Amino acid sequence: MAISRFADLLEEAKQQPEPQRLLFVFTRAELPDNPTVEQRQRFEQGEGGVLTPALCVDKSPEELSDMEALVAESRNTGIEWDIVFVAALSGSGQQPPSGEEAERHLQRMVESLKMGNIGSFLALDRQGEVVSFQ
Template sequence: MAISRFTDLLEEARRQSEPQRLLFVFTRAELPDNPTAEQRQRFEEGEGGVLTPVLCVDKTPEELSDMAALEKESQRTGIEWDIMFVGALSGSGGEAVPDDAVERHLQRMVEALQMGNTQSFLALNRQGEAVALQ
């Protein structure tokens, strides 16, 4: 199934036979250190920049109703974000994924994103629509 919206993600996660944990890393678009004039201009036009992780959380599909609810929950943190990256972990033998494994995977996601590796994750905007990053 091609996932193009947050709703698709939830439907697919709920269809899995093993318990799922969805991993979310919220990022904010920022100017890189020592930007060139061209980088600054593109950023001011709403393009370019670097995505800096600012918040991460894990949820089971059952804890999520829709993108609006997740957006509202993120607003309560007071942390602004632009793009959300999503990964998933499956339990095994009907058992949920252990919390320590979730924490390790969230940390790896953050590290990967800090290195610019975005291809391994689903990227969604604030409206819950998949976005392609270049």
């Protein structure tokens, strides 16, 4: 199944034979350090910039209903974000991944994102639509 929006992700995660944890790293677009004039202009037009991790959370698919609920929950943190990166973590047998295991994987995601390695994660905007980067 091709995942093109958040609802597809939830459906796919719920159909997996092993219990899943969805790992979310919420990022915000910022200007890079020492931006050029061109970078600043593009950023002011809503393009470019760097995505900086701002918030992490892990959830089971059953804890999520839709993107609107996830956005509302994130709003309660007071932390602004633009793009959320998502990965799935499978349990073993009937056991879901532990909280410690999810935390380790979230930290690896954050480090990967800081280094610009985004290819192995699903990126979604605030409307729950898949975002692709050029």
